Amino acid sequence: MADRGANAHSLPDDWPADPDPILALNRIGSFDWDLDSGLMAMDGQALAVFDLRPDEYDNNPETLSVRIPEDEGRRLDETVAEALKAGVENYGAYFRMRLRDGTLRWTHTQGYIRRDDEGRPLRIVGLIRDATQELNDTSARSRRIDRRRREAGIVQSTTDALAGARTLADVIEALEDPSALERLGASDIALGLLEGGRVRLRATGPALGFIREAEHFRLDEPYPMAETIRTVTPRFIESRAEFERRYPAVTGHLRRSDISSAAYLPLVAQGRPIGALAVLYRDDTRFGERARTLLIGLGSTIAQSVQRALFYEQEKDLAEGLQQAMLPRSIPAVPGAQIAVRYRSARAGRDVGGDWYDVIPLPGGHTGLVIGDVQGHDTHAAAVMGQLRIVLRAYAAEGHPPATVMARASAFLRELDTDRFVTCLYADADLTTGVLQIVRAGHLDPMVRAADGTCTRVPVPGGMPLGLSVEFGQLQYPVATVELDPGNTLILCTDGLVERPGDDLDDGFRTLARLVREGPADLDDLAEVLSADVDRRDGQDDVAILLMRRRTGSTPAAGGRLRQHVAPGDPEALSGARHLIRAAVRSWGSGERADEIELAADEMIVNALTHTEGSAVVTLRVLTGTERRLRVEVEDTSSALPRRREAGEDGVSGRGLFLVDRLADDWGVEARGTGKCVWCEFVVPPGPAEPPPPYGKRPGGR
Structure with missing residues (x-):
C-alpha cells in the first residue's frame, strides 16, 4: 500500500483513535x-x-x-x-x-x-x-439460488416443451430432446404405458434401442417399471450394483447398455396410474431429497401431458372414424372418366368437419359430382354433412335436374332446424358428350385443366348457400353448361384449398392454378400434390378435393343418350337445352346435321312449352340398326295431340311441325301415361367427334 507521507509530520492529538x-x-x-x-x-x-x-x-x-x-x-x-x-x-x-x-x-x-x-x-x-464466512455463506446462498433457478428452469422448460404437444409422438419428441436430457443430466428415457393390463414401451432411446423382447410385459413381471406402476411409487436406483441386486431380470439388458442408475417415476392422471417414465443415467447417481422432489414433480407434469395426448388421440381416432363413415367408402367407376378424391382434416379443433365429396351414378348414364362444405369444424358439422349427403344423393339419383336437386337439398337443410349453412356445387356430367350442367350454392367456382396443362377458373353463376336460400326465399339456382374436352380435368374443391392467410380469393385461385399447371399429369399424383400443399401450410380448415378427367379417345357407344328438363318461362333453360343438343350431336359424330337437329328440337320444345302448362323433357339418343339414326323426343304432360297446320304469309306461328316434317327423316306422336311424346329421327352416318367450342361460347350463335 502506498506511503502517504513522512513520519516527521506532527500527528493529531487524538491519534490513534481508541477502538470501540x-x-x-x-x-x-x-x-x-x-x-x-x-x-x-x-x-x-x-x-x-x-x-x-x-x-x-x-x-x-x-x-x-x-x-x-x-x-x-x-x-x-x-x-x-x-x-x-x-x-x-x-x-x-x-x-x-x-x-x-x-x-x-x-x-x-x-x-x-x-x-x-x-x-x-x-x-x-x-x-x-x-470476511471468509460471510462470503462462504453468500456463495452458498448464491449457489442455492442458482440451483433453484436451474431446477425451476428445468420444470419451466419441460412444461413449455410439453405445452404444444398434442399427440403422444409430440410428448415423446419433447422428452427425448437432447437439450431436455442435458438439463436433467440424463442420457436417455424410457416411457411405458398401460394398455389392456400390460405395459407397452412407447419410447426407448438409443441406449435401450436393443430392447425388443420386453416391449410388452405384464405388471407382475420383475421389472422396475412394472413395480413402479403396480405400487404407484417412484424407484431410485443409484448404481448398477443396486440394479443387479434388486432387479436381476434386467441384468442382461444392462450389460448391453451403459446405464448405471435410473429414476422410475409413476405417471398418475385422474387418480389412476397410466404408465411410468424411466430417466436413465450413465454414471452412478446420488438422488438427494431435492433431486427426488424435482423428478417426482416432473413426473406429475409429464403424466398430465401424456394423458392429454392419449385423450387427443382417442378423440382424433373417433373423429376420423366418424369422418370416414360420413364420406363415401368408395368411388364408383365412371365410364369415360378417371376420378381422384382427397380429404384433409383441419389441423386445429377435433379434426372433424363438414367438408365432403361424392360421385353419384345418375339415370341415363350420367354422373353426379358433388363438393360441399358445412359451416363449422365439429361433430355437429359432420352429422349435418352426413344427412345432407345422403339426401342430396337420393334427390340426384331420382333423376331430378340439378337446380331441383339443389333447391330440395336447401329445403331439407332448413327442416333440420340447424343454425348451420352449407355451400355446395353439384354437376350433372354426361361424359359421352362432355357436357356438364353445374349448379352452385355459394360455393367456389370450378376450375378446368386442359390437356396441355393450362388451368382456368370457370365462372359459374350461383345462388345462396343451402339453408339460407330458403330463409330468404331465393330457391332459384341458375344452371350453367360447361363442356369438358377429352383429356381435360375438372377440379372441384372446398375453400381450404384456395383460401390463404393474407391473400384474397383471386390470389388463392391464381396460386391453385399455378400448382395445377406445374403439377404432374397423373391424376392421383396431382391430387397428392394438392393435398401436400394443404399439409405444408398446416391449414386450419378442412379440405375436400374431387378431380375428374375425361378420358381421351373415348367415343360414345351406340345408343348414347341425353336427357334434359326444360322449365316453362326459363329462357336460360331453353338456351341450355339447345346447347346440350348441339354438343351431343357434335360429340356423337353427327355435326353435319347439327343445325337441322337443333332447329327441329327447338321447335318441338317451344311448341310443348307454349301449348302446355308444365315443363318439357327432352331426350336425345342414338339408335342403331340397318342404319344409324339420332332420335329427339320431347315429352309434356298434355294429352292434346299437336296439329300440323299451314301458317299464313305473315303468320308467326303454325310453322313448328311443318319445319320438323321438312327437316327430319321421320317424326310422330306417342301417347304416354300422363301426357304425350313428340319425336323425330335423323339418319346420321357415323363420323369423327368434333371438339367443343371454348368455355362460355355456344355454337350457332344461340
Whole structure:
C-alpha cells in the first residue's frame, strides 16, 4: 500500500483513535491512517485479522505488503485513491490476504475519510474484518439460488416443451430432446404405458434401442417399471450394483447398455396410474431429497401431458372414424372418366368437419359430382354433412335436374332446424358428350385443366348457400353448361384449398392454378400434390378435393343418350337445352346435321312449352340398326295431340311441325301415361367427334 507521507509530520492529538471494545468482541479490528504522515495505527484485533504479532508491525502500511498480494494491493489502492479524489465520505472493499501458512482468505475493509474545512482529506479511520464466512455463506446462498433457478428452469422448460404437444409422438419428441436430457443430466428415457393390463414401451432411446423382447410385459413381471406402476411409487436406483441386486431380470439388458442408475417415476392422471417414465443415467447417481422432489414433480407434469395426448388421440381416432363413415367408402367407376378424391382434416379443433365429396351414378348414364362444405369444424358439422349427403344423393339419383336437386337439398337443410349453412356445387356430367350442367350454392367456382396443362377458373353463376336460400326465399339456382374436352380435368374443391392467410380469393385461385399447371399429369399424383400443399401450410380448415378427367379417345357407344328438363318461362333453360343438343350431336359424330337437329328440337320444345302448362323433357339418343339414326323426343304432360297446320304469309306461328316434317327423316306422336311424346329421327352416318367450342361460347350463335 502506498506511503502517504513522512513520519516527521506532527500527528493529531487524538491519534490513534481508541477502538470501540464492542468491535473486538465481534472480531472486528480498527485502524487510524494519518494521510499527512502516512502512518497507520492498527489495534490488536486488526493485526489478528492480518495474522501479525504486534512486534511485526511498525505503523507503516508498507509492512502489510507481506500479507496482501500485489494485484490485490493495487486494486485496494485504486479504490482508496478514487474515494479521496471523488470527495466521498467512505469506501468499502473486499480483498484477499495471505495468512502465515500461505493460504488466502477474504477480508473486508471499511474506511471513513475525515477532511478539513476546504475538503482536503486528512485522515482515514476504518474497520477491517475476516470476511471468509460471510462470503462462504453468500456463495452458498448464491449457489442455492442458482440451483433453484436451474431446477425451476428445468420444470419451466419441460412444461413449455410439453405445452404444444398434442399427440403422444409430440410428448415423446419433447422428452427425448437432447437439450431436455442435458438439463436433467440424463442420457436417455424410457416411457411405458398401460394398455389392456400390460405395459407397452412407447419410447426407448438409443441406449435401450436393443430392447425388443420386453416391449410388452405384464405388471407382475420383475421389472422396475412394472413395480413402479403396480405400487404407484417412484424407484431410485443409484448404481448398477443396486440394479443387479434388486432387479436381476434386467441384468442382461444392462450389460448391453451403459446405464448405471435410473429414476422410475409413476405417471398418475385422474387418480389412476397410466404408465411410468424411466430417466436413465450413465454414471452412478446420488438422488438427494431435492433431486427426488424435482423428478417426482416432473413426473406429475409429464403424466398430465401424456394423458392429454392419449385423450387427443382417442378423440382424433373417433373423429376420423366418424369422418370416414360420413364420406363415401368408395368411388364408383365412371365410364369415360378417371376420378381422384382427397380429404384433409383441419389441423386445429377435433379434426372433424363438414367438408365432403361424392360421385353419384345418375339415370341415363350420367354422373353426379358433388363438393360441399358445412359451416363449422365439429361433430355437429359432420352429422349435418352426413344427412345432407345422403339426401342430396337420393334427390340426384331420382333423376331430378340439378337446380331441383339443389333447391330440395336447401329445403331439407332448413327442416333440420340447424343454425348451420352449407355451400355446395353439384354437376350433372354426361361424359359421352362432355357436357356438364353445374349448379352452385355459394360455393367456389370450378376450375378446368386442359390437356396441355393450362388451368382456368370457370365462372359459374350461383345462388345462396343451402339453408339460407330458403330463409330468404331465393330457391332459384341458375344452371350453367360447361363442356369438358377429352383429356381435360375438372377440379372441384372446398375453400381450404384456395383460401390463404393474407391473400384474397383471386390470389388463392391464381396460386391453385399455378400448382395445377406445374403439377404432374397423373391424376392421383396431382391430387397428392394438392393435398401436400394443404399439409405444408398446416391449414386450419378442412379440405375436400374431387378431380375428374375425361378420358381421351373415348367415343360414345351406340345408343348414347341425353336427357334434359326444360322449365316453362326459363329462357336460360331453353338456351341450355339447345346447347346440350348441339354438343351431343357434335360429340356423337353427327355435326353435319347439327343445325337441322337443333332447329327441329327447338321447335318441338317451344311448341310443348307454349301449348302446355308444365315443363318439357327432352331426350336425345342414338339408335342403331340397318342404319344409324339420332332420335329427339320431347315429352309434356298434355294429352292434346299437336296439329300440323299451314301458317299464313305473315303468320308467326303454325310453322313448328311443318319445319320438323321438312327437316327430319321421320317424326310422330306417342301417347304416354300422363301426357304425350313428340319425336323425330335423323339418319346420321357415323363420323369423327368434333371438339367443343371454348368455355362460355355456344355454337350457332344461340
